Amino acid sequence: MLRFAAPLAVLFASTAAAEEFNFAVTTDPQTMDPHAVNSAPVLGFLNNVYEGLVRRGKDMSIEPSLAVSWEPIGEGDGWRFKLREGVTFQNGAAFTADDVVFSYERASSEEADTSSWFAPVSEVIKVDDFTIDIMTTAPNPIFPDSIANWMMMDADWAAANGVERPDKDQGNFATLNANGTGPFQITSRQPDLSTTLEPFDGWWGEVEHNLTSVTMTPIQNPATALAALISGDVDFINPVPIQDVERLKALSDVEVIQGIEARVIMLGFDQEPGGASEADMFLDPQARQAVAAAVNVPAILQTIMRGNAEEASQLVSPAMRGFSDANARPYAFDQDGARALVEDAGLAGQTINFRCPNDRYLNDEAVCQAITGMLAQVGMDVSLDAVPVSNYWPELRADNFDMYLLGWSPGTFDAEHPIRFLASTPNEEKRLGSWNFGGYSNARIDELLPMIQSEIDDTARQAMLDEAAAIMQQEVAYVPLYVQPLVWGTRANIDLTQRPDNFFILRWVTVN
């Protein structure tokens, strides 16, 4: 049955030599196409292969990448980017303004999943081979911040391989192959099994890492991943299960790197009359206040999160641009107050349908269970339903809930992002409130959003963000719980940098 005359090829090696680096991820990126799926596993991984005009540094600040500089055009008509010269793609082709125009057309096309990034863009103009003008419909001060993950693809390569547009449905050449300008190139790709990378010799930047080959293996079971790290089968895992942090810290050949992620975990409420879940108890702000007062977030952080997370006061974490310092106080835990509010809102005897994912956020199910107990203690009758995420979003879209758990990580690292997606009155046409499942609506917030989006002056902008944060806090639009922690585990001989967006950047890794 086996023919030994056939060529032998070793697919991947588990014995780690000095500069070989093996890492495990929980979710394999589902595509190598940088414009096909706008999800953290895909964008995070492809950041090592493809590059954008700008990129984020170790502290998340925007820095030059394929563009060397940029400046606003006129009174907020758009932005002019000066491109880096002498950059080549991994297939050897030169990077020019044509590739930027092509990448705009591709990434903003109907078939792309990244088109929402370009909603404010009216036109992209090639000025010369190394100058690009991106015109916006309204002044857009944070536009450069919003395109750090917009990755450049070679126009000719795309044409030659018939991948001028992404294909989410059938897949195409770009689903399995990549050709970026980035520091690493893909040498083999077996979806869900293993992906290997090697440094790209022609990269324009200064090399900080010392890797010669990199292997990424998806491991879904957290206990298996942990065992693989402890036994040295892999050099890096993300995330380390929260409960195992202490144990890992005690080991000498393993290190735990902790930080705060951009993701805020919060409770949302059904605030629309009617819907699939007929009970409308959370139309009453008192009912939402009661929940806010009944949930003992510090206790959750102390036990379930083992002191590895921070309480949240608003929809973004303090590390984000536009965080409202004026509204930085979380809701106070007050059981007696909550009991009184339950009484006033007439919540007793009503069953609250609480929706929760059980495979989406760190310890999501345990947190929801704890919240169920805390609400029961102040007299609420909560029925918890924890489901896998593939069943979760359809339920939320069908309004099949009274209360739900949501985590939100602003893609732009700016406080405007959650206002646009979570707090605006849902409006299909304007692409607003697309994740506002509960239908929260406030006229002043809707009014503030376009003003925030086009305000160039930082102080005025912050004042409006503060106002929005205050309104949401006062109306209990959501109950922010905590900022999800980042917990990475590495072998002790690895140096790396953790970025709050949970992207694992290979060019910052060194093996000692």
Add this chain to the structure above:
Amino acid sequence: MLSYILKRIGQSILVLLITGFVAFSMFTFVGDPIDNMLGQERTQADIDRLRAQLGLDQPFAVQYYRFLEQAAQGNFGISYRQGRPVSEILLERAPATLELAFVSGLFAIVLGIALGVFTAIRRDGIAANIIMSVSLIGVSLPTFLIGILLIYLFSVELGWLPSFGRGDVVEIGGWTTGFLTASGLKALILPSITLGLYQMTLIMRLVRSEMLEVMRQDYIRFARARGLSERVINFRHALKNTMVPVITVIGLQLGSIIAFAIITETVFQWPGVGLLFINAIQFVDIPVMAAYLMLISVMFVAINLLVDILYAFIDPRLRVAA
């Protein structure tokens, strides 16, 4: 005889059709693939467009008909998750599962028969009783727990064996094998034990009870009276006669080894079709789920058919009855 076989084949195809129908109709409830395929900034329009592209907006009957039409031509569609043909993915994953099933089957058969014979011969010995009791522990704990405990002991605490995956594999004409490298062989040990333990116990107990039964038959007594050595009696006469039921059971268990590989593969991150199926469920990758279920069905139905036909040859009474 021929008409009986033809009739059974016809019935088997009907079974497959029903199986496919049942499986396919269930996917409607498993979840919605759309959310996994689109990022967080998607709009309702994006959702509707993709749904139409995938044909998920069509009535169920139309979806099922399309699936059958394509499956009959060996085309199981494109995986939602990986964006490439499902048949390609299945072929890529099959060697891992088949090698695991082969080794754990071998482990179960060899050890099962050996221990079965031993416990039958030393029916009242202390060692045999201990083996019998301990073997029950193996079937009294869920597979996933046994796997996790084995990882904990042999990879984390002792560091002897790899905790996940297949190790180094060698590709030979499209077939990846772990048999040719040291790390590949080491990687097979824990998953094979986990997967084969249940079958091993089953075979051992079956062999034991069949042996005990045979040993009290007259011809064994007669053989003993003739002064044949114990060894000859045990192996030439007794064991040989227990093999028929044992082989039947082994045949039927082969299918369930592959089905139960789902759990073992999940625990050990073994890159086979079972893990593929679990991932497909999480992602609601309907083409992969459908293809996997059809594959398993074809396998079981084929084994069933084979067993029935064999019986028909062996036992003429059944031929008439059928």
Add this chain to the structure above:
Amino acid sequence: MRAFVDSDLFYAFRTTPVAVVSFIVAALLVLSAVLAPLVAPTNPFDPASLNLMNGFTPPMAPNDFTGDSFFMGTDDQGRDVFSTILYGMRISLFVGFAAVLFAMVLGIFLGLLSGYVGGWTETIIMRAADVQLTFPSILVAMLIFGIAKGITPVEYRDQMAIWVLILAIGLSDWVQFARVVRGATLVEKSKDYVAAARLIGRSPLTIMVRHIMPNVLSPVLVIATISLALAIIAEATLSFLGVGAPPTQPSLGTLIRIGQGFLFSGEWWILLFPACTLLLLALSVNLLGDWLRDALNPRLR
């Protein structure tokens, strides 16, 4: 009662220490599960009674924050592990017994029917058994679970999980019973006494129930006992795959799934105690089944 004590079976039981010990263990476990509300110090299914700050208390040691002490420690939610095991075992046993009962009734009925009536009825039933065998029990359960989730109203999902487990495990088990009963029926049917009963005008139903069924009861009893152990383990496996009892009302399997997340972090008691309970339960039932098979097999006596 008297007749039972005097019977061969009871004598065989009395003289087999393994059988006596496993019977006592199984009986104790079942009893403590049934009487859980009386035996357990706390009610872990009442979310209002839990104090999260009690979470992760080791066995027999006071909690750092609250000073409370627990015989077997607490889990991540501050639930007393001992009480949770008792309540969880209740669910596991209920699921196990109900699933086996369901499978048994269905299997005996279909087995008798196909064996006695034959013809198309038999073909349909036996092919249905093929379809059933085609789907490994785990897959059946996962699919049924998915469907049930889709069609039950939100309010009933908590209770639904248990019934779905029973249905799923029961459905994957009936084939065994049906095959054994059918085989026995085929053998009995051709015997003279059945022909005689038919001659004197007994109805098929009476013949099946009065004459054939008693003859198949011993193999059924053996299968049922072993199926019970299997069902309890199947429930645990399904919980591991995320389609088991809800975490707010955990079964033994759900407890093990939760506990295995804490194996590496040093909170061994969350896994160890439920796992040992499951092992004891399944082992004692298996040993009983084993003994029963030997004892009821006339050829081995």
